[in-house]
Amino acid sequence: MSGEHAQLSDEARDRYWSKTRSLTIVVLVLWFFFSLVIPWFVSSLNSVTFLGFPLGYYMIAQGSLIAFVVLIFFQNWRQDQIDEEFGVADD
Amino acid sequence: MAMIKGAFLDNIGRVYGIYTGGFIAFIILMAILEQMGVGADTIGILFVAFTIAIYALIGWLSRTMEVDAYYVAGRQVPAVYNGMATAADWMSGASFVALAGGVYFGGYGYMAFIVGWTGGYVLVNSLMAPYLRKFGCYTVPDFVGTRYGGNLARFCAVVVLVVASFTYVTAQINATGTIAARALHIPFSYGVWFGLLGILLCSMLGGMRAVTWTQVAQYIVLIIAYLVPVIWMSNAQGFGIIPHFTYGEAAAGMAQFEAQYGLNPPAEAIPGLSVLTTPHTGPVGDLAQWKFVTLALCMMAGTASLPHILMRYFTTPSVRAARKSVAWSLLFIFLLYFTAPALATLTKLQLLDPSLPTAIIGKSIEEVQNLAWIQNWSDVGFLAVVDQNGDGILQLNEFFMRPDIVVLATPEIAGLPYVISGLVAAGGMAAAMSTADGLLLAIANALSHDLYYKIIDPKADTAVRLIVARVLLLVIGAAAALIASLQLTGILGAVAWAFCFAASGLFFPLALGVWWKRANTAGAIAGMVFGFTAGSAYLYYVYTGGTPWMGLDHLRFGIVGMATSLVAMVVVTLLTPAPDEETQRMVDETRVPTGPAILAAKH
Numbered sequence: 230m231s232g233e234h235a236q237l238s239d240e241a242r243d244r245y246w247s248k249t250r251s252l253t254i255v256v257l258v259l260w261f262f263f264s265l266v267i268p269w270f271v272s273s274l275n276s277v278t279f280l281g282f283p284l285g286y287y288m289i290a291q292g293s294l295i296a297f298v299v300l301i302f303f304q305n306w307r308q309d310q311i312d313e314e315f316g317v318a319d320d
Numbered sequence: 321m322a323m324i325k326g327a328f329l330d331n332i333g334r335v336y337g338i339y340t341g342g343f344i345a346f347i348i349l350m351a352i353l354e355q356m357g358v359g360a361d362t363i364g365i366l367f368v369a370f371t372i373a374i375y376a377l378i379g380w381l382s383r384t385m386e387v388d389a390y391y392v393a394g395r396q397v398p399a400v401y402n403g404m405a406t407a408a409d410w411m412s413g414a415s416f417v418a419l420a421g422g423v424y425f426g427g428y429g430y431m432a433f434i435v436g437w438t439g440g441y442v443l444v445n446s447l448m449a450p451y452l453r454k455f456g457c458y459t460v461p462d463f464v465g466t467r468y469g470g471n472l473a474r475f476c477a478v479v480v481l482v483v484a485s486f487t488y489v490t491a492q493i494n495a496t497g498t499i500a501a502r503a504l505h506i507p508f509s510y511g512v513w514f515g516l517l518g519i520l521l522c523s524m525l526g527g528m529r530a531v532t533w534t535q536v537a538q539y540i541v542l543i544i545a546y547l548v549p550v551i552w553m554s555n556a557q558g559f560g561i562i563p564h565f566t567y568g569e570a571a572a573g574m575a576q577f578e579a580q581y582g583l584n585p586p587a588e589a590i591p592g593l594s595v596l597t598t599p600h601t602g603p604v605g606d607l608a609q610w611k612f613v614t615l616a617l618c619m620m621a622g623t624a625s626l627p628h629i630l631m632r633y634f635t636t637p638s639v640r641a642a643r644k645s646v647a648w649s650l651l652f653i654f655l656l657y658f659t660a661p662a663l664a665t666l667t668k669l670q671l672l673d674p675s676l677p678t679a680i681i682g683k684s685i686e687e688v689q690n691l692a693w694i695q696n697w698s699d700v701g702f703l704a705v706v707d708q709n710g711d712g713i714l715q716l717n718e719f720f721m722r723p724d725i726v727v728l729a730t731p732e733i734a735g736l737p738y739v740i741s742g743l744v745a746a747g748g749m750a751a752a753m754s755t756a757d758g759l760l761l762a763i764a765n766a767l768s769h770d771l772y773y774k775i776i777d778p779k780a781d782t783a784v785r786l787i788v789a790r791v792l793l794l795v796i797g798a799a800a801a802l803i804a805s806l807q808l809t810g811i812l813g814a815v816a817w818a819f820c821f822a823a824s825g826l827f828f829p830l831a832l833g834v835w836w837k838r839a840n841t842a843g844a845i846a847g848m849v850f851g852f853t854a855g856s857a858y859l860y861y862v863y864t865g866g867t868p869w870m871g872l873d874h875l876r877f878g879i880v881g882m883a884t885s886l887v888a889m890v891v892v893t894l895l896t897p898a899p900d901e902e903t904q905r906m907v908d909e910t911r912v913p914t915g916p917a918i919l920a921a922k923h
């Protein structure tokens with residue numbers, strides 16, 4: 230743990246949490262779209278061809294997976310920024 | 321052992337670099353031996369024996385008598401390596417051995433597993449891992465017991481954990497038995513015990529520390545073993561070195577073969593074996609979309625509640641490193657999962673496309689029955705070629721195969737050298753062993769730490785605690801092997817159950833423990849008890865022949881469990897008083913990365 234742990238004021242703590250929460254909500258909305266909305270429309274997506282794949286199949290086999298990986302790296306990058314802004318980055 | 325302490329962590333990149341090089345050299349050596357005429361069976365045995373010997377060596381070098389090292393690997397595992405260890409822990413026999421086969425036979429509908437088992441990590445990262453790491457717990461019930469207070473909550477969490485993990489571990493030991501049976505030519509029931517022996521060698525002496533470092537080694541073996549045959553097949557079929565972006569036409573063209581051969585059920589079904597009846601690229605049947613989404617959701621929520629995964633994030637040095645290692649985990653897992661549909665597609669093409677020399681559908685029955693790989697797998701009862709319509713030609717619905725063997729048999733189907741089959745067997749073994757290790761450890765730790773130390777005998781000293789943990793590891797492993805040898809369900813089915821159990825009982829109590837300050841003890845207990853009971857009762861109802869409600873079959877009972885759990889937890893929480901000041905402050909502390917852990921070190 231970091232030695233220079235600054236005690237956050239209640240107000241700063243609330244702001245920190247509300248930013249973290251907003252980020253989490255954005256991430257979960259995108260997660261919902263790629264994991265649960267796309268499969269719902271797979272039949273219509275399949276009529277489009279992408280890289281030679283039927284698009285719906287492609288999204289399920291690869292596209293959504295790539296989105297998840299990017300999403301997590303994005304979230305961590307943003308969360309690190311928030312942590313640093315409030316001086317609570319722990320390493 | 322000095323090598324495994326400070327010096328090891330400083331040189332970790334070099335150590336695993338040398339290890340990877342050594343493994344590749346071993347593969348080349350085996351290829352040379354094959355050229356010199358050494359038999360296929362010997363090569364298979366050497367592959368499995370050599371890799372297990374390495375894991376056992378790592379396990380022995382990592383032996384420890386310290387609580388922190390035993391439970392959380394001393395909390396000093398770097399993020400990238402924790403990512404690899406998690407990936408190996410995660411990718412079980414089901415992912416490695418059974419998933420591509422499931423996609424091969426189950427078609428599009430089974431790809432819900434792929435989405436579920438990757439998308440779940442977004443939930444782990446957003447809702448769980450960083451906060452549980454901040455908490456400083458040793459086990460998942462440790463969090464439940466401290467956040468909600470009281471032994472009853474802790475005990476409920478232990479019960480859910482044990483049921484979910486035990487279901488899962490029997491499937492893994494089943495997978496090790498399947499591989500050992502084929503590679504070593506021993507009966508399945510012996511293979512199971514052989515697999516267990518390997519698993520215990522890795523975890524008995526060094527607990528989490530040993531398991532972490534063997535899992536990194538196992539990841540390297542399993543990913544090489546998964547990618548090599550796919551790349552090889554892809555080259556042979558003209559899709560280039562990296563098939564992932566080029567097999568589109570193969571996937572799109574599958575519909576043509578499906579129409580040509582017809583997707584018909586067999587005249588006479590063979591229990592345990594499947595024929596291809598579902599289309600490759602699109603949904604089919606009533607409620608197809610609903611079924612896909614519910615299965616994916618169960619797997620995702622299960623991912624975020626399975627203790628053997630969550631406890632991997634307790635081993636990192638900081639909250640930030642915990643988050644980072646979730647990202648690395650998903651990246652390493654992704655490498656396998658986005659290959660699985662490619663493997664299923666290319667293998668299917670090998671068998672169906674008449675322009676390839678390996679195609680068997682449409683050939684004469686006699687010719688097919690004389691193929692070496694058909695005979696090898698038929699001998700162990702995992703495959704059958706039967707001329708049910710009596711026309712002397714193999715139809716698509718006359719080729720029966722156990723879905724679990726598709727990956728293992730692929731090198732033989734595609735006519736690759738035997739060294740690749742040996743490699744795949746070693747990879748499958750690594751995948752199943754690493755997951756079984758993580759699961760057995762999760763169970764034994766929960767029982768020794770949460771049940772024995774926290775509830776039964778809080779005065780027990782370190783040596784006793786660690787001996788209890790090891791004895792439990794042995795007993796649970798033996799019980800799991802015993803049940804696995806009965807072969808109650810397929811590998812993929814048992815794994816789906818484990819996810820549904822975990823999601824039913826633990827998902828909302830864990831997530832709301834961080835995200836809803838108002839959540840209290842009574843609510844959490846209600847969430848665990850009602851969710852878990854409702855899920856289990858529904859599983860029993862469906863499994864014993866009840867009509868599934870809205871297409872929610874035995875793979876999806878987590879939906880029922882989770883819904884019940886959420887309602888019960890919210891209603892009971894709101895009917896009972898809010899948690900006290902101290903608990904609310906604890907939740908506040910959990911949400912901020914810095915500051916002392918909630919639970920003191922060495923609790």
